[in-house]
Amino acid sequence: MINIEELQSTFRGRLIQPNDSDYDEERQVWNGYIDKHPALIAKCSGMADVIDAVNFARKNDIEVSVRGGGHNVAGSALCDDGMVIDLSEMRGIHVDASQKLARVQGGATWGDLDRETQVFGLAAPGGVVSTTGVAGLTLGGGLGWMRKKHGLSCDNLQSVEIVTADGELLTASDTENPDLFWALRGGGGNFGIVTSFVFHLHEVGPTVMMCAVMYPVEIAKTVLSTWKDFMIASPDEISSQLLFWALPDTDDFPDEARGKHVIAITAMYVGDPDEGEKAFRELREINTPVLDLSGKIPYSVAQTMFDPFFPKNERHYYFKSQDLASLNQETMDALIEGAKNRPVPSMLLAIWHYGGEMNRIASTDTAFGSRNTTFLMSVDSVWDDPADSEKVISWSRNFLDQMKQFSGDGMYVNFSGFGEEGEDLVQKAYGDNYERLTKIKTEYDPDNFFHLNQNIKPVSE
Structure with missing residues (x-):
């Protein structure tokens, strides 16, 4: 138990400890797999509370984690026995x-x-x-x-x-x-x-054109090849990802489609919706779809399309990624074979197309380390039964290992599993930017006070 009397004298937000009635609710994050027990949750009301919480933790040598939206798959927004500096009520x-x-x-x-x-x-x-x-x-x-x-x-x-x-x-x-x-x-x-x-x-907006077309997984080679060529040639208005998935048994889908294994193309056209409708015709006419939910919808609705499948603290998540050196036939064959062998149907295997403005920015202009790749592969492992955890996580890691022969130099740090590779993962994520990041870390956080993250170690460590 942390003695909070000193912090309590100035703190305007709520200080929650394990014996409080709302503790179990407040220690939840998005990923239901994460089950950590902090000694103190400091729900800040403003920046003054954040400053007080940081000073209190540093003075008393308390380990700190930081929670904003609490959505990170790795669960690093929480810590065992330490202090969570929680910004979730600062939403202005x-x-x-x-x-x-x-x-x-x-x-x-x-x-x-x-x-x-x-x-x-x-x-x-x-x-x-x-x-x-x-x-x-x-x-x-x-x-x-x-x-x-x-x-x-x-x-x-x-x-x-x-x-x-x-x-x-x-x-x-x-x-x-x-x-x-x-x-x-x-x-x-x-x-x-x-x-x-x-x-x-x-x-x-307010209206955008969305492509959300799902084909039988049996024609995955044709769909993946067509999508790849389309995206490489596509204008900046189109951003897209391709998903191997099994349609869930929910009211979001018609009875005849539920449970079917599909290869889905999702994309947004950021521009005139009528032009977007024309642009997406090729993607929607590759073959007879299992389901086509494409259409013109409000931008704010488009932003919520995936929300129902990723509820807070109800499902278990393990998202991991790596850049692909290319999306040649050998790589595509390996992706399709892997998608067929997913241990639970709720898992997604996603291919993100990069390109456009995000690739025109030089790789050294920001810390983000993957400016020179065209495709990212992410294994979005989603499951409901805790008994499946070991099986799902083990399969995900093994599949990523198998795909290393096709991988590029980096990955997406927000999809890093549980960061179990430590410094090796972080170096891979940032590539040539890593050394500069360590110097900046040393200047602003020489004692690695903020280390519950995809940690960049200061030079002194």
């Missing part, structure tokens, strides 16, 4: 429509941000699940439906306010603490606690 958003800017507090989700910005027909490039936290996604890069047109979430940052390990509040931007700002655009939660972000916004 201010939109300056004339300047196309939004200031967003560190506990907000992308659903929160989309709701406010779409009032003005604007949006910041976010993720593909609306319950994802703005902070975690952005600090790890931020793959979303607008990545080819407008880049990653981190590419649209204008500035941040951050509390560092010594309890100091700093602004980081291209002109203030520029090295720190460079590191925060992809370098994760290694350098402090970001209490607010300022994003550049883009005109999007």
Whole structure:
């Protein structure tokens, strides 16, 4: 039990300990596989609470984890026996429509941000699940439906306010603490606690054209090959991913489609929906689909399409990724064979196409380390029965090992499993940017106070 009397004297938010009635609810995160028991959860009401919590933890030598939206698969938002600095009640958003800017507090989700910005027909490039936290996604890069047109979430940052390990509040931007700002655009939660972000916004919606067409997995070779060629030649308005999946037995799908194994193409057209409808015709006419849910829908609805399949604390998750050196026939054959052997049907095998603006930005312009690849493979392991955990995680790791012969140099740090490879994983994720990141870590967090993350170690360690 942590003696909270000193912190309690100034802290305006809630301090939750194991004997409190809401403790078990408050220690939940999105991933139901994670079951950790912190000694203290400090639910901050504002940046002053964050500063107090950091100073209290440092003074008393308490291990710290940081929770924004609590959506990270790895579960590093929680810690056993330490202190969770929780920003989930800091969800304020201010939109300056004339300047196309939004200031967003560190506990907000992308659903929160989309709701406010779409009032003005604007949006910041976010993720593909609306319950994802703005902070975690952005600090790890931020793959979303607008990545080819407008880049990653981190590419649209204008500035941040951050509390560092010594309890100091700093602004980081291209002109203030520029090295720190460079590191925060992809370098994760290694350098402090970001209490607010300022994003550049883009005109999007209110209606967009979505492609969501699902073909029988038996024609996967044709679908995958067609999709690859289409995406390589596609305009920046189209961002897409391809999924091997089994349609769940839910009301979201017609009876005759449920349970069928499919290869699905999902894509958004960021532009005129009528032009998008024409552009997606080729993808929707590869063969007779099992199901075609494509259509013109509100942007805010498109952002929630995957939400029902990834509920908070109800399912178990293990997401891991690696860049692909190419998507040649040998690679495609290995992907298809792997997809056939998934141990539970709820698992997804996803191929993300990069390209466009996110690849035009130089690999050294931000910390994000995979600017020079075209395709990312992610094993999105989702399961419901705890008895399947060992089987699913073991299969996922073995499949990724088998695919290393086709892999590129990097991976997506937000899809890193449980980070079990430690420093080797982090070095792979950041590539040539890793050395610079270690120097910045040493400057701003020399004692590695913030280490429950995909950890970049300071030089002193």
